Amino acid sequence: MINVSICNDLEIAEKLWQRYWPRKCLFDLWPVRRCFQEQYQHQPHFLVASHGKRFAGMMALSRIDCTQGFGHFPGELWQGTTWLEQNKIVAADSYAARDLLSHIPEGSLIRYLCRDDRLGLNARAIEDETGYFFFPPKYHYVFEAYWNGFSGKTRKKIRTEIGRLTANGLKLRHNRRGDLDYMFRMNLERYQSRSYFNDPRFLNAFEGLADWLAANDLLRVTTVLIGGRIAAVDMGAVWNGTYTVLAGGTDAEFPGIAKLINLHHLEWACLERMTMVDFLCGDFNWKERFHLTPRPLYQIIEPHAVDMQHESQPWNQSVAYAL
Numbered sequence: 001m002i003n004v005s006i007c008n009d010l011e012i013a014e015k016l017w018q019r020y021w022p023r024k025c026l027f028d029l030w031p032v033r034r035c036f037q038e039q040y041q042h043q044p045h046f047l048v049a050s051h052g053k054r055f056a057g058m059m060a061l062s063r064i065d066c067t068q069g070f071g072h073f074p075g076e077l078w079q080g081t082t083w084l085e086q087n088k089i090v091a092a093d094s095y096a097a098r099d100l101l102s103h104i105p106e107g108s109l110i111r112y113l114c115r116d117d118r119l120g121l122n123a124r125a126i127e128d129e130t131g132y133f134f135f136p137p138k139y140h141y142v143f144e145a146y147w148n149g150f151s152g153k154t155r156k157k158i159r160t161e162i163g164r165l166t167a168n169g170l171k172l173r174h175n176r177r178g179d180l181d182y183m184f185r186m187n188l189e190r191y192q193s194r195s196y197f198n199d200p201r202f203l204n205a206f207e208g209l210a211d212w213l214a215a216n217d218l219l220r221v222t223t224v225l226i227g228g229r230i231a232a233v234d235m236g237a238v239w240n241g242t243y244t245v246l247a248g249g250t251d252a253e254f255p256g257i258a259k260l261i262n263l264h265h266l267e268w269a270c271l272e273r274m275t276m277v278d279f280l281c282g283d284f285n286w287k288e289r290f291h292l293t294p295r296p297l298y299q300i301i302e303p304h305a306v307d308m309q310h311e312s313q314p315w316n317q318s319v320a321y322a323l
Contacts, residue, residue: 002056002096004103007046016046020055025086025278026237026244035208036084037074039201045070047103049096057091059100061108069107076205078196085112085131085280085297091119104300112281113298125298129281132292136270143270149291161256168227172264179223180210183233186249196247206247213237224261232257241275262290
């Protein structure tokens with residue numbers, strides 16, 4: 001019989017995460033999540049499944065007070081919903097997954113879940129947004145092979161647009177931490193209330209994330225200067241063969257600059273033989289046109305109330321799985 005407990009203790013939740021959470025992408029790393037937890041301070045609500053004293057699975061949730069509901073840990077919010085992607089349900093088998101799903105609190109919105117057919121989530125999860133990826137091995141790490149996949153007309157149009165931009169001189173520089181201040185400012189100026197960074201908590205979390213990435217030699221800052229003036233800055237991270245482009249800012253006086261910097265990311269990933277580039281969710285009218293590979297993520301919305309005959313139990317310190 002599988003028992004499901006609730007863990008509200010952040011220190012124990014961290015130990016559970018560090019021991020059992022799969023590390024497949026940047027967002028699976030506890031320090032990345034911690035940067036947002038430190039700013040939002042939402043209470044963890046980890047559902048932990050056990051079979052006797054054997055760990056069987058967990059769902060990492062947070063209680064989000066302002067929405068009176070629950071989301072994936074750490075419950076960081078942008079425009080009312082969480083932002084971090086490739087969330088997961090960790091379960092030993094479909095039976096553990098079923099029991100975890102039956103204990104999701106009413107009013108939950110759990111976004112950006114990875115597909116896992118073996119867990120039988122299809123009846124509960126529906127499509128959310130779509131993530132977009134670039135796979136250099138598909139082109140044998142040759143950027144020209146990717147570039148030649150565009151029609152001649154499209155290549156000519158892009159070259160002309162970029163040529164107009166670079167007529168006054170192009171310079172690329174990398175890994176200047178101070179350029180992120182320009183990125184935050186340009187993003188705020190362009191998107192205003194729709195900017196990620198309009199919320200001071202989100203901005204502070206990103207600054208903390210940049211500090212952690214830099215301290216661990218994972219941060220990649222890409223800056224484009226046109227005529228000596230900063231026209232675009234992107235913040236990314238390189239971990240385990242994956243280059244994740246996290247955020248960016250562009251100067252509106254340089255139309256088309258986003259194409260230039262994104263093509264640079266793709267070319268660099270080929271030269272460095274990256275396994276893949278993760279451009280995250282949101283098409284923004286260019287990802288499909290740039291032949292990136294779409295991959296849907298999933299969400300669970302407002303599930304039924306918990307069956308009171310199978311109500312979750314408070315965390316039992318005796319079932320600590322040698323943490």
